[in-house]
Every structure is written in structure tokens, then in C-alpha cells.
Amino acid sequence: MRVSLFITCLIDQLWPSVGSSAVEVLRRAGCEVVFDERQTCCGQPAFNTGYRAEARRLARRFIEIFEEGGADYVVSPSGSCTAMAHHFHELFADDEAWRRRAEALAARTYEFGGFLVNVLKVEDVGASFKGRVTWHDACHGLRDLGLREEPRRLIRGVRGAEFVELANADSCCGFGGTFSVKYPEISVAILDNKIDAIEKAGVRAVVSGDASCLMQIGGRLTRNNSSVKTMHLAELLASRE
Amino acid sequence: MHQQTSETFDRNAREALADVQLRGALRNLATTFGGRRKEAIATVEDWEGLRDRARAAKDETLAHLDKYLEQFVGNAEKAGAQIHWARDGAEACRIVLDLIRARGASRLVKSKSMATEEIHLNAALEAEGLAPVETDLGEWIIQLAHETPSHIVVPAIHKSKRQIAELFAEKVGIEPTDDVAVLTGAARRILRRSFAEAEVGISGVNFGVAETGTILILENEGNARLTTSLPRTHIAVMGIEKVIPKFTDLDVFLKLLPRSGTGQRLTAYQSLITGTKRRPEDEGPEELHLVLMDNGRSRMLSHPVTRQSLACIRCGACLNACPVYQQVGGHAYGSVYPGPIGAVITPQLSGLKQSAQLPYASSLCGACREVCPVKIDIPELLLHLRAEVTEGTAAGTAAQHGPVKSRPLERLAFGLYARAWSSPTLYLWGARVARLLQGAVVRKGRIGKVGGLLAKLAPPLAAWTEWRDAPPLAPRTFREQWREEQKR
Ligand code: SF4
Numbered sequence: 001m002r003v004s005l006f007i008t009c010l011i012d013q014l015w016p017s018v019g020s021s022a023v024e025v026l027r028r029a030g031c032e033v034v035f036d037e038r039q040t041c042c043g044q045p046a047f048n049t050g051y052r053a054e055a056r057r058l059a060r061r062f063i064e065i066f067e068e069g070g071a072d073y074v075v076s077p078s079g080s081c082t083a084m085a086h087h088f089h090e091l092f093a094d095d096e097a098w099r100r101r102a103e104a105l106a107a108r109t110y111e112f113g114g115f116l117v118n119v120l121k122v123e124d125v126g127a128s129f130k131g132r133v134t135w136h137d138a139c140h141g142l143r144d145l146g147l148r149e150e151p152r153r154l155i156r157g158v159r160g161a162e163f164v165e166l167a168n169a170d171s172c173c174g175f176g177g178t179f180s181v182k183y184p185e186i187s188v189a190i191l192d193n194k195i196d197a198i199e200k201a202g203v204r205a206v207v208s209g210d211a212s213c214l215m216q217i218g219g220r221l222t223r224n225n226s227s228v229k230t231m232h233l234a235e236l237l238a239s240r241e
Numbered sequence: 242m243h244q245q246t247s248e249t250f251d252r253n254a255r256e257a258l259a260d261v262q263l264r265g266a267l268r269n270l271a272t273t274f275g276g277r278r279k280e281a282i283a284t285v286e287d288w289e290g291l292r293d294r295a296r297a298a299k300d301e302t303l304a305h306l307d308k309y310l311e312q313f314v315g316n317a318e319k320a321g322a323q324i325h326w327a328r329d330g331a332e333a334c335r336i337v338l339d340l341i342r343a344r345g346a347s348r349l350v351k352s353k354s355m356a357t358e359e360i361h362l363n364a365a366l367e368a369e370g371l372a373p374v375e376t377d378l379g380e381w382i383i384q385l386a387h388e389t390p391s392h393i394v395v396p397a398i399h400k401s402k403r404q405i406a407e408l409f410a411e412k413v414g415i416e417p418t419d420d421v422a423v424l425t426g427a428a429r430r431i432l433r434r435s436f437a438e439a440e441v442g443i444s445g446v447n448f449g450v451a452e453t454g455t456i457l458i459l460e461n462e463g464n465a466r467l468t469t470s471l472p473r474t475h476i477a478v479m480g481i482e483k484v485i486p487k488f489t490d491l492d493v494f495l496k497l498l499p500r501s502g503t504g505q506r507l508t509a510y511q512s513l514i515t516g517t518k519r520r521p522e523d524e525g526p527e528e529l530h531l532v533l534m535d536n537g538r539s540r541m542l543s544h545p546v547t548r549q550s551l552a553c554i555r556c557g558a559c560l561n562a563c564p565v566y567q568q569v570g571g572h573a574y575g576s577v578y579p580g581p582i583g584a585v586i587t588p589q590l591s592g593l594k595q596s597a598q599l600p601y602a603s604s605l606c607g608a609c610r611e612v613c614p615v616k617i618d619i620p621e622l623l624l625h626l627r628a629e630v631t632e633g634t635a636a637g638t639a640a641q642h643g644p645v646k647s648r649p650l651e652r653l654a655f656g657l658y659a660r661a662w663s664s665p666t667l668y669l670w671g672a673r674v675a676r677l678l679q680g681a682v683v684r685k686g687r688i689g690k691v692g693g694l695l696a697k698l699a700p701p702l703a704a705w706t707e708w709r710d711a712p713p714l715a716p717r718t719f720r721e722q723w724r725e726e727q728k729r
Pocket residue numbers: 501552553554555556557558559560582609612613614615616617
């Protein structure tokens with residue numbers, strides 16, 4: 001099975017290890033992984049801020065690139081960028097041809113954890129990790145893509161990892177893209193509820209499926225000199241301790 | 242404190258965040274109402290199916306609103322109601338005022354109604370020397386305090402018990418106490434007198450049934466029942482979207498609304514009113530006036546995306562679930578409709594120019610959509626309005642309220658981003674330059690609070706790092722690593 005990776009700009013620039021972990025896990029699960037170097041961004045920041053023309057430009061490019069290469073699936077270690085690909089069709093309400101292309105691509109575009117569990121039917125990827133971990137549901141993975149049990153099953157499959165539920169696992173971390181800098185005080189007030197719950201959980205790492213949430217949560221944890229570290233699901237699943 | 246309008250949402254929100262008392266009052270909102278809601282919906286067998294049916298009923302109504310309104314009006318008139326049409330809030334207020342004047346009335350009671358809040362009816366009446374008495378306990382408290390509601394279902398949610406006790410001591414003249422029974426007892430005594438003397442009762446409407454011309458009013462204190470039955474004249478103000486086709490549709494809505502909003506299985510009082518009283522020995526008012534109000538609703542109706550805003554049954558669930566509302570409360574929105582649905586409706590009512598901030602006052606987490614009993618896709622609506630803000634289009638809104646402020650810097654930034662990110666070369670070089678420059682700010686593997694010139698040059702970075710560290714760009718990007726791996 002041929003899988004084309006969409007790595008997202010945040011991961012490419014800030015956490016390349018998430019990308020290489022995703023590659024490793026997918027290969028371990030038997031996929032042939034390809035990566036088209038022309039890819040950049042799905043256009044979500046523009047779309048979410050109301051800049052539809054700019055978003056459309058990036059969406060067209062995205063669709064063109066991922067139509068080529070003959071991969072069976074497009075997989076991304078990000079719930080929100082995957083959800084963006086699922087929203088592309090809204091940008092082409094008046095453009096039948098592009099809308100079709102957008103829908104066809106969306107139909108074979110999956111979030112990393114959801115892809116493992118729902119398409120590959122894998123829950124144990126042979127990972128091991130020492131210590132207690134918890135999970136933060138990134139909003140778009142949870143509410144746009146409906147992934148609730150999938151990541152939890154994957155984490156439970158990690159040898160040595162003790163999984164604890166956060167009291168507010170499914171509430172927002174306050175990131176929200178440009179919201180985080182347009183209304184930083186509100187964003188951080190929301191975030192602090194999440195941080196409190198994480199600290200109470202007494203974990204070694206908080207795991208999530210979106211780099212953006214991890215940037216938000218991690219940025220506050222390090223500012224507070226917390227000992228809890230942030231990890232992407234792909235990193236946890238690639239881990240062998 | 243400055244005048245809180247939706248235009249100053251950012252300032253309002255900062256003040257709200259600094260208000261310890263308010264934060265305390267809001268703290269339990271999510272757990273109390275959210276928890277009760279969860280328990281209440283568990284008592285319904287097919288909650289999702291119920292939501293779908295409710296939405297279908299609303300969609301059907303909105304698709305043929307003219308037909309259902311006509312049917313509703315015909316049946317209501319047959320039952321003795323008198324109909325008045327109001328294009329906007331000012332006209333609705335004038336109609337109510339004229340009705341009161343024509344009856345030489347001065348003693349007015351009111352039950353809780355968002356429609357009358359929306360058009361600022363009380364202010365309009367007070368400007369003419371009238372003094373309508375709010376009879377819902379929460380609304381009465383707000384009226385005593387000269388404030389505005391901060392929640393569409395629990396209007397005084399922002400007030401602590403202590404503040405209410407102090408308010409009662411000052412305005413009602415009872416000994417300060419935090420005994421709820423004593424406080425409500427005092428309120429009841431005063432309100433009973435108002436009811437006994439009232440000549441006109443003013444209410445809102447939760448649902449208007451087209452098939453029968455019946456209006457339904459939901460409440461928990463019995464005050465709406467008194468308001469609509471004791472005075473000789475009952476005036477009900479209702480938005481034109483409140484119509485539903487059939488009596489049996491109520492079954493669905495009566496299961497959904499109380500469970501979603503307050504987590505009740507049933508609202509304590511459900512008053513169904515069909516016209517006026519028929520025989521002298523019957524109970525109820527001799528006159529029933531229905532003021533059917535548009536006030537921006539046909540504009541919402543005209544667009545396939547914004548139309549769903551009119552499906553709202555004002556249950557308040559989205560406010561309770563919203564992480565932003567939970568932090569800043571209702572007044573920050575500067576509108577009678579706060580929270581997620583307020584962020585959607587307010588700009589459509591008062592214009593995007595004045596409320597351009599509201600569609601952005603959301604992290605787009607989707608918790609509102611998840612709890613909404615009629616499945617309104619609020620994030621979709623927020624995104625739609627954001628696009629109208631940046632494009633300055635806001636079809637009807639722009640014409641009515643002037644063009645939306647342009648945002649030259651933001652526009653430039655997104656233009657550049659779309660260009661650079663469309664070109665792998667520009668993307669690559671941009672990243673390389675940033676990597677070289679970041680050396681100046683990275684300490685111990687992270688970017689702490691930036692200040693000085695950099696903060697001025699890059700306000701978003703300053704806003705981020707004020708409270709959060711930022712991660713540095715990695716020494717090598719994923720694509721660089723990939724390329725190397727491919728070479729091997
Ligand atoms: S938008 Fe939905 S959840 Fe919010 S008040 Fe209206 S009906 Fe209730």
C-alpha cells in the first residue's frame with residue numbers, strides 16, 4: 001500500500017522528528033511511504049482567518065500535488081490539517097470541477113492515528129515507552145474527524161506506557177490558530193485549565209495528534225518550568241524504550 | 242468601566258479576565274450545566290435522531306417561511322389574536338408603545354424574552370416614562386442592578402450570591418442575607434404586587450405553531466404564566482423564525498430544549514396560548530397582540546449558509562460549552578446575544594462593521610456545534626462571517642452599516658504567505674533566513690518573551706511569547722532529512 005505523506009509546515013519546520021516518526025511507524029505497519037517535496041501548507045491559517053482567495057490558491061496547489069504520484073492514501077500527522085483537506089470543497093462552491101477534485105482527494109485523506117486503526121486495522125505498532133502518559137484531544141481530530149477511541153487504543157497498545165485520562169481531555173487548549181495571538185489573554189486563560197489538569201494527572205508526557213496544540217501546551221509547560229513533556233502520537237508510537 | 246460594545250470585545254474580555262468575582266461566578270458553569278445536560282440527554286433514547294428531526298423541522302419552516310407565517314397568522318387571528326408586523330426593532334418598540342398608550346396603561350409586567358432584549362424594549366419604554374417590571378427572578382435582579390443579561394437563559398449568571406444579597410439589601414431594604422429562601426421570598430412579595438396591579442403583560446415566544454396559531458412559552462418560575470394571564474392585555478413579541486409547522490413538532494423541541502440548556506427533563510411551566518379567552522368566566526387576557534418582528538432575519542434567511550442561524554431555539558447550551566464564554570462571560574460580547582451563537586447573530590443584526598471582532602472570538606473548537614440541539618454549524622458560520630469581514634462584502638450588512646474596516650497589515654501578511662507558500666523555493670529560502678535570524682532569540686532551546694524592536698516588528702510573536710515559550714525552528718527540516726535519507 002502506497003501512502004503519500006502530508007507533513008504540515010509546523011512539523012516540517014519545528015518538529016521534523018514527528019515526520020520521521022510517522023514514516024517509521026507507517027513503514028513498520030507495512031506501507032510504502034512517499035513524500036512529495038513540493039508540498040508546503042494546506043492553507044488553513046488563511047481559511048480560518050477569512051482569506052478565502054489565498055486559501056483557495058494553496059488548496060488548488062495541494063490538490064494538484066497530491067493527485068499526482070499514484071498513492072492510495074494521503075496521510076497526515078495532524079487532525080486539523082487533515083480536516084482542512086476535508087473542508088477544501090467549501091472553497092469551490094461555484095466551481096464544480098475543482099469541487100469534485102477536492103472531494104475525491106478528501107475521500108482518501110486520513111489523519112495518522114485514524115488511518116492506522118481504521119484503514120490498516122493496526123492497534124499495536126510494537127512501541128514501548130516507560131511511564132505515565134495522558135492524551136489531549138485536538139479539537140479538529142475529535143470533532144471534525146470523529147476520532148475519539150482510535151488514539152486511545154493506540155496508546156493502550158504501547159508497552160510500558162500507563163495511560164491516564166485527563167479530566168478535560170476533550171476541551172480546547174485555547175490555540176485556535178490566529179486566535180492564539182489575536183486574543184492571547186483568552187487563549188492562555190483557556191490553556192491554563194488544560195495545564196492544571198495535566199499537572200494533576202502526574203504524567204511524564206502529554207500526547208496529542210496535532211503539533212499546534214502541542215506548541216500551545218508545551219509553550220506554557222516550559223514557561224512554567226514543568227517536568228511534563230509534550231509528545232506527538234507519532235513519536236510515542238515510534239518510541240522503543 | 243467603559244461602555245461595553247461588541248466593537249471593544251478585546252478590551253471587554255481583558256477586563257472580564259481580570260475580574261476575580263466574575264471568574265468565580267463562571268467557574269462552575271461548564272461543570273454544572275454541562276454535567277446536568279449530559280445526565281439529562283442520557284434519559285432520551287435516540288438523542289441524535291431527535292436532533293435531526295428538530296433540525297429538519299426548522300429547515301422545512303425556513304425553506305417555506307412565508308407559507309408557515311401566513312398559516313400561523315391566519316389561525317392566530319381566528320382564535321382572537323391581533324397581529325402586528327415590525328420590520329425592525331424600532332418599529333416593534335413603537336408598536337408596543339402605541340398599544341400601551343392606546344389603553345392608557347402604565348402598570349406593566351414582563352416575562353423573560355430575548356426578542357425584547359434584542360430590541361431594547363425596556364429602554365424604549367422607559368424613555369417614554371413607563372416602567373415595565375421584569376418578573377423573571379434573574380431578569381429582575383438585572384433590572385434592579387441596571388445591568389444587561391450576560392446569558393440568554395440565566396441572565397444573572399455573572400453575579401455571586403453575595404452581590405445579589407447586597408443588591409437586595411440596598412434596593413429592597415431587607416437585612417443582608419445569603420439565605421436564598423429569604424431573598425426569593427422578598428422578590429416574590431414585591432413581584433406579586435406588580436402582578437396584581439398590572440394592566441399589560443409583555444412576553445416573548447418560544448414557538449409559534451402554524452397549524453393551530455398557538456404560541457408556547459417556556460419558563461421555570463410561573464411568572465410568565467402570570468404575565469400572560471393576569472393582565473387584561475397580553476403583548477407577545479416574537480421573531481418571525483419562531484414558527485414551526487405542526488403541533489406534534491413540539492414533542493421534539495420540548496424534549497431537546499430544557500435538556501440542552503439547563504439540563505432539565507422538562508421546563509416547569511409550559512404555557513400554550515391560543516388566542517384570547519372565549520367566555521367571560523375563562524381565565525386569560527381579553528386581548529392578545531402578537532408582534533411579529535423581522536429585524537434582520539430575512540437577510541439571514543436569504544443566504545444558504547447564514548440561514549441556519551435562524552434555527553436557534555435559544556437554549557444556551559453553546560454558551561455553556563464554549564471555552565471563550567467560560568472565560569470572559571457574556572458582557573464582553575457587548576450584545577444581548579453572547580457566546581458562540583451571539584458571535585454569529587450579533588454581526589448579522591448590528592452589522593459586521595461594528596461587530597467585526599466577534600466572528601474571531603472563537604478558537605473554532607466546535608464544542609458549540611457538538612451540543613447544539615438543532616445542529617447549527619456555528620464554526621462554519623463564524624468562518625463565513627470572517628470571510629465577509631476580510632472581503633468587506635457582507636452583502637446586505639455592508640450596504641446598511643458601511644463597509645467593514647480593512648486590515649492592511651493582516652491582508653499583506655496573508656497575501657505574502659499565500660505567495661511564498663505556493664513556491665517551494667520561496668518557502669525554503671524563507672525558512673533558511675528565519676533559521677539564521679532566530680539565533681538572536683533562542684535561549685536554552687526555546688524562545689522566551691520577546692521585547693523591544695522585535696516585539697514591535699512582529700506583534701504576533703510578542704503576543705505569543707508574553708505567556709508562552711515558542712519553539713525554535715529545527716536545525717534541519719523534515720524535507721531536508723527526507724532528501725538525505727533518499728540519497729542513502
Ligand atoms: S445555537 Fe444551538 S446551542 Fe446555541 S442557543 Fe441556539 S439552539 Fe442552543
